[in-house]
Amino acid sequence: MSYTAPIKDMLFDIEHLADIAKVAQMPGLEEAGLETAQAVLEECARFNQDVIAPLNVEGDRNPSSFKDGQVTTTPGFKEAFAQYVAGGWQGLQHPTDFAGQGLPKTIGAACVEMLNSANMSFALCPLLTDGATEALLTAGSDELKAVYLEKLVSGQWTGTMNLTEPQAGSDLALVRSRAEPQPDGTYKVFGTKIFITYGEHDMAENIVHLVLARVSGAPEGVKGISLFVVPKFLVNKDGSLGARNDVHCVSIEHKLGIKASPTAVLQYGDHGGAIGYLVGEENRGLEYMFIMMNSARYAVGMQGIAIAERAYQHAVAYAKERVQSRPVDGSVKASAPIIHHPDVKRMLMTMRAYTEGCRAMAMTAAAAYDAAHHHPDADTRKQNEAFYEFLVPLVKGYSTEMSLEVASLGVQVHGGMGFIEETGAAQYLRDAKILTIYEGTTAIQANDLVGRKTARDGGQVGKAIAAQIEKTEAELAKRDSADAKAVAKRLTAARQAFIDVVGFVAGQTKASPNAVFAGSVPYLMLGGNLVAGWQLARSLLVAEDLAKAGTDVPFMKAKIATARFYAEHILNKAPGLRDSIVDGADSVTALALEAF
Amino acid sequence: MSYTAPIKDMLFDIEHLADIAKVAQMPGLEEAGLETAQAVLEECARFNQDVIAPLNVEGDRNPSSFKDGQVTTTPGFKEAFAQYVAGGWQGLQHPTDFAGQGLPKTIGAACVEMLNSANMSFALCPLLTDGATEALLTAGSDELKAVYLEKLVSGQWTGTMNLTEPQAGSDLALVRSRAEPQPDGTYKVFGTKIFITYGEHDMAENIVHLVLARVSGAPEGVKGISLFVVPKFLVNKDGSLGARNDVHCVSIEHKLGIKASPTAVLQYGDHGGAIGYLVGEENRGLEYMFIMMNSARYAVGMQGIAIAERAYQHAVAYAKERVQSRPVDGSVKASAPIIHHPDVKRMLMTMRAYTEGCRAMAMTAAAAYDAAHHHPDADTRKQNEAFYEFLVPLVKGYSTEMSLEVASLGVQVHGGMGFIEETGAAQYLRDAKILTIYEGTTAIQANDLVGRKTARDGGQVGKAIAAQIEKTEAELAKRDSADAKAVAKRLTAARQAFIDVVGFVAGQTKASPNAVFAGSVPYLMLGGNLVAGWQLARSLLVAEDLAKAGTDVPFMKAKIATARFYAEHILNKAPGLRDSIVDGADSVTALALEAF
Structure with missing residues (x-):
């Protein structure tokens, strides 16, 4: 099933709801007007439609596999990722200082949607790299920035977020991984991390793990957690890759969906300790991690919109083609394409309205993010920051919950064919189910909305x-x-x-x-x-x-x-x-x- | 994950909502009082908990497989089915004239729920056999009844419903399979049927296909469809099995869920014609098929309730065991089992309330069915018939739609573990998705509710x-x-x-x-x-x-x-x-x- 990026709808939102003309008046975003948006979106659409989307079904049928510590991704992923990197797509929203393109979120968000509509399993690798980039940009030392950021922004290396442990899911107070300070200023990291998306793979030459762990003697609970960079391969002074670090993938999960995206169990320090570098200050890891999480939460909301769009397109195509039964109003005298039946229209309209509504919400939030970061007036920045922060749990929570309903309706429109895996509609439902769970379940988003954003x-x-x-x-x-x-x-x-x-x-x-x-x-x-x-x-x-x-x-x-x-x-x-x-x-x- | 039949809740409904004391006053149901209900339910619970439920996960991991025209079911299914037959479970609701137990639906429905909670893929074989039995009871000639009914009621042979063809799903007017009358009163049947549940398997010695086809020269549309019995093996005069009939399984589907239940493509008449026997009169096939469908639709509603119950039990067990985060009210000073968190309670209560509500509705419908068939007063029978008929699309449509929501919440309660297939929660969601589709999609149920039941x-x-x-x-x-x-x-x-x-x-x-x-x-x-x-x-x-x-x-x-x-x-x-x-x-x- 092919994918056609909804450029027209995106540009409508970007022009009229996000008001890109105003965004392009802010310092540093002067070149990001409607014309730029249109040009970027069109190029992005071509790339995702032609290169990434065709691999979506293949990823589901032939998922990433694990053997002897190595993960082999779906055939074609490695080559497509090389094209993704060559096209400069990883750096779209990142600062030009580190060879990014410095585009506003108002444009970048639409590109994130396209990549995820094309292939959510594939898109997860860039999504996690974005999170690692954000964390280092915010809290990393100049040295860490110099070593890692250009490589991450280019996509030459990829990033991961290591929070979860078997006993510590949503409850990071329970994190047990530990880091022992070394005389040379580095740390030795020990512990087991689970559910690490693209924690091991063969698409990039190095993987930069951002890892939560406790420094010996740190306070209990979340106030004793620090954040570390632990690269898969150590980096030599000249930037070349050095020795293999002591972090190893011991298995990957067998999942309901996003099967092409390897979900790794990572073992740190089984052979003497993984060498890690402290990000920012000790015991402030949670704070830094929230920066990554906030960025990732918005992106997961976009994933919901993206999968809903793809499910909608799939269902519309089937409904226009599949002939069953006469319309109830007698307008067609023979069996007609099912899109003529009112309930099929109701289902498609539900899918469409949810998708467009959530896209409009997300694009508005993106403009607020840009204003919060670029507007010259401090009060305006503050107001936009508050608006954006309020919207993040809604974009994440609501767009992902709606994506489940949309993907389920997508299966339903197909009738019995929807239940057959070869049809492809069921994959969207299976893939979508992770969205209400990872980067904080809907309940965690709701806690945020209640506690930090309302009370x-x-x-x-x-x-x-x-x-x-x-x-x-x-x-x-x-x-x-x-x-x-x-x-x-x-x-x-x-x-x-x-x-x-x-x-x-x-x-x-x-x-x-x-x-x-x-x-x-x-x-x-x-x-x-x-x-x-x-x-x-x-x-x-x-x-x-x-x-x-x-x-x-x-x-x-x-x-x-x-x-x-x-x-x-x-x-x-x-x-x-x-x-x-x-x-x-x-x-x-x-x-x-x-x-x- | 084990299953415990909710006997107490079922008996509450049977006693107080379905009012079994009144049911047991009706002619022919005198022995079906509360004590009988309790004894049957307890025995049924033991059998399903011990024998059938443990095979549910196995069926998902090791589905039915197809090779050279043969279907091999999941290891253990054949033996379990033999126990099911030996226990007399297939005949529970069928007439004593054909060696059934003649129990009311008020009791039988609870047993159907248990079997489906234990293992929906397994339960589909008996469900389809029930449908074939109903059709023959209603419309079969004495000869057909004599040859087939006892074998079906005992479970020695199983039944199927053959409606769908590639171009004819919900729209039976498009059925193309044809039947040519033979001089000896039989017919030769030709055509392709798809989505045939247990259309081929190794659990019984014969399979009795009930097949919709057009007799040569019949009117177009649904008024030219007839119903035929086409056995896999012809039956000799002495009741022993004769020659292999010309109906063959050419493939089975790769599905989102109910993987252990083989969904067959059946080819009729490729080698000269499958020998079929007319059920009732020519061109009245749709009417007879509706009898089967109505029975099956109610049963599919019970499947929704059954899978919701199982998903609920799974989620409750996890929520009581999984420790994460402190309760928001400060009632526990350390991280607590997640069932203490209000949103987890909300999810579990939603699952529970939906399940109990739909069970209560279905049990009330069952009592109406019994009164419609057994009450001595004609007016009372008629009123109950109308009430039951109104409820069938609700039981089917609403209970299955709710089962999707419940199964999805069940995954959600498990957090990240829910997305891992080994946890088992995802299977219920995958299995449940067929329920809003087969035996008439929710939209088809709604058409019935609007057209025949309301307008x-x-x-x-x-x-x-x-x-x-x-x-x-x-x-x-x-x-x-x-x-x-x-x-x-x-x-x-x-x-x-x-x-x-x-x-x-x-x-x-x-x-x-x-x-x-x-x-x-x-x-x-x-x-x-x-x-x-x-x-x-x-x-x-x-x-x-x-x-x-x-x-x-x-x-x-x-x-x-x-x-x-x-x-x-x-x-x-x-x-x-x-x-x-x-x-x-x-x-x-x-x-x-x-x-x-």
Whole structure:
């Protein structure tokens, strides 16, 4: 099944929701206007459609394999990765100081989506390299930066994140890996890390592991965790590769999906200790790791959007081709392609509306990220930072949960053929299931939303977002169209539900933590639903204007129809969620533990 | 992962919701009281827990395989099936005239659930045999009955349903297989059938295929389809097996789940014609097939409940064992088992409430089935028949859709371990995905609900159900408890939403078929949600009384908590669904076909 990048929709979001013209006025981003975006997206689409997408099915059928400490990736991956590196794609969003291209997230995010739509298993390697790059950029010494950053930004070497241990998943307080300081300033690292994505592979000449471990004598819990660089091969002074370090892959996992992406168990220090280099200061590892995680969480949200887009395209193609049964309205006298059947349309519209809504939310978040990092005004930077931070758990949590529903609908559109692996629809569902789990489960995202993003500031950012949404409602109210009115009605109801919940969370987290956290995931789902619906409402306003002006009328009409569908079939879930959260907290925790 | 049959919950439903005491007053069911139910369920639980459940994982890892026309099932399946046959389990619900046990569906349904919880891939063989048995009981000649029924009821031979062809899935008008009448009264059958569950296997000595085909010269469309028995081995006059018939398995599918269940492509008549025997009259095949389908649809609903139960048990066991993070309320000072975390409770409660709600709905439907077939009063039989018929698409459609959500939550509770196949949680999700597809997709169930079950009678049965629900609300209103009040509030809102939708469907199906069918699946989901929530509300009334009387107080308290959770977190989705259906129909079909 081929993939066609939704460039038009992406550029619509980049131009009208993310407002790239404003982004390109910020210092350092002057060349990142709409024309650049268009050129980059078109080139990126060609590469992903032609080189990366065809390997997706192959990766599922012929996954990475493990033998004698070595991982062999799917045939074709190594060559494709070489092309990826040669094209400079790894450095898209990274600083020009380290040979990156310095493009804004507003453009980079769309490229991340394309790569993941093309092949999520493949895309994980660059995604983890991005995380390692971010951590070193933020906290690495000049020496570490000099040795590692250009190689990571070019993609010549790849990166990993080593958090999880068998007893320590979401609970990093339980990390046991240890690091012993050496006289020369290095450390010897010992321990077992699991679930390490691309922890071992054959696509790059070196792998730069970023590893959480405790320095001997460090405090217990998360305040005693430090971050280390542990390269697979040590690096000589001249930058050439030296001795093999004492970190070894002992197995890879047999997984439900993303089978081509090797998930490694790594053993550190079994032969005397793996040589590691401290990143930043001792005991601040968690803080640095959060920088990587925040970047990765946004990217995982994009993975959700990406897999939803691919599943949608697959399902549309089948629905246009598969002939079954007469339409219920008698419009066709013989059996017709199933896209004529209302329920098939409902499923495809659901897939489409979710995908476009979450893309619009993510692109808006990307623009806020760029403003937070590049805007000349400090207050504007701060506001955008707060907005972006609020959106990260929504982009990650909501877009990935929706991707599960979309991928499942994608299978459903195919009927019995969807259950046959050769059809390809089932792979998206299997692949998508990891997205609500890794880089922090949906519950972990929701904890973040409740604790750091809502309770801490008394719900201020949440309320500020609601106030912005109210402005969009006022714009909608000025329109005559039935579409605008229908969207406004649902948006208002959803915003009011959201305000109630923000008030509940801000007010009750300290006094009734069980009640608030019982509704944390529904709160995240409500927030994501609202923000995505809001961005589609903004899209509708733009699309109505452009349609009136005669600009690409079919596209604008489709955007309007999609926004209205979202409002009437997805956004309208918000009041029910409010009731569950605010009125239904007690029944979540009422059952005695023994009764389960 | 072991399985423990939820006998207590099943018996609660059988006693208090299905009212088995009344069932046992009906002619022919006099011995089927609560004591019988308990004895049968306990024996059934032992057999499934000890013999069938341990083969579930093995079936996934070592699926049925195909070579040279033969299918070899998973090691252990053949022996287990022999024990299943020896135990008389196949005949549980079938007439004593053919060596069955003649038990009511009220008891049989619970046994079906257990078998499917234990091992859904295994259970499919008996499920299809049940369908073939039903068809022959209803429409077979005395001769066919004499030759086949005892063998099928005993399980010595197994049955299949052959509907689908490559071009004819849900659309049986497109069936092309043909049957040529022979001078001796038999037919020669030719054609290709796909997706034939247990169409070939090594667990029984003969396979009785029930096959849809067109007799030469029959009318086009569904009115020209006849039903035939085509045995794998012809049967001699003395009942012994004769020559191999001309039906051959040419391949089996590589599927997302239920891997141990062989899904065959069967080729009929490549070597001169497969000898077939007409069931009933020519051109009435679809009607007979619907008898099988209706029976099978209910059973597939039970499969949804069964897999949800198994997924729930798996998740609870993990949540009690896996230690991560401190509880948010500070009740435990160190990292605690994750079942202490509110969101894990929310997930487990969602799984539990869905499962118990759907089980309660299905058991109530089973009692109606028994009354429809055994009650001495014709009017009562008719009313129960109508109620059962209304519930079949809900039991099938809603219970299977919920099983997907439950199985997905089951993976989620396991975190990263859920994505590793060895954990076992992912298998339930992969297995469950077929349930919303086979025996008619959810959309096909919804078409049935809209067309035959609602529009045809102007919504009368739907409204009658709503009137019964109002009586339950009145009972709840008499109670003082906060639980009863909370449940009553949501039940009333859901019932009112349902009434609106029934009115919309009954009133608009002819005039605006696209608008009604755009909401057909949401209508089914609303109906299933309401009926399951209603049955849990009835359960709450019973449980409050019994708890007051001191009967098994912990169980009754758990039942009350589960009913309230369902009302506040699941049933409260009903008003949103109403809005989507009644107000949002246009936006489902607004997008131009070219815009997809």
